[in-house]
Amino acid sequence: MGWFYLAIAIVAEVIGTSALKAAEGFTRPLPSLLVVLGYGIAFWFLSLVLRTIPVGVAYAVWSGVGVALIALIGWVVYRQALDAGAIAGIALIVAGVLVIQLFSRSSAH
Numbered sequence: 001m002g003w004f005y006l007a008i009a010i011v012a013e014v015i016g017t018s019a020l021k022a023a024e025g026f027t028r029p030l031p032s033l034l035v036v037l038g039y040g041i042a043f044w045f046l047s048l049v050l051r052t053i054p055v056g057v058a059y060a061v062w063s064g065v066g067v068a069l070i071a072l073i074g075w076v077v078y079r080q081a082l083d084a085g086a087i088a089g090i091a092l093i094v095a096g097v098l099v100i101q102l103f104s105r106s107s108a109h
Contacts, residue, residue: 002052005045010062013042014069021078057106064097 016038022031049058071090074080082090100106 002049002058006049006053006058006061009042009045009049010065010069012038012045013062013066014038014073016042017066017070018073018077054106057100057104060100061097064093068094 016035019031019034019038022028023035024031026032026035046058046062049062068090071082071086075082
């Protein structure tokens with residue numbers, strides 16, 4: 001159940017972070033509400049995750065997948081350019097998450 005909760009935490013964090021730009025400094029009510037709800041749900045589910053998955057592993061996966069998804073949303077939704085260095089960096093983050101998942105016994109609890 002921990003990995004399922006982690007997926008929910010990641011999606012909620014990505015929604016909150018995506019809405020943060022649209023909230024324009026918390027001056028727009030609906031995006032501001034999405035930010036607060038997204039982060040609230042994300043941290044609540046992350047707290048549940050930590051019952052079964054070590055904190056270092058959970059946070060590495062949560063932040064790594066979140067960074068990659070936010071970069072993708074920034075590129076698609078906000079038309080933010082990603083140069084070769086940004087793409088390479090994001091690829092390394094994703095590779096790091098995969099290494100943890102596939103080769104580390106630390107993620108098994």
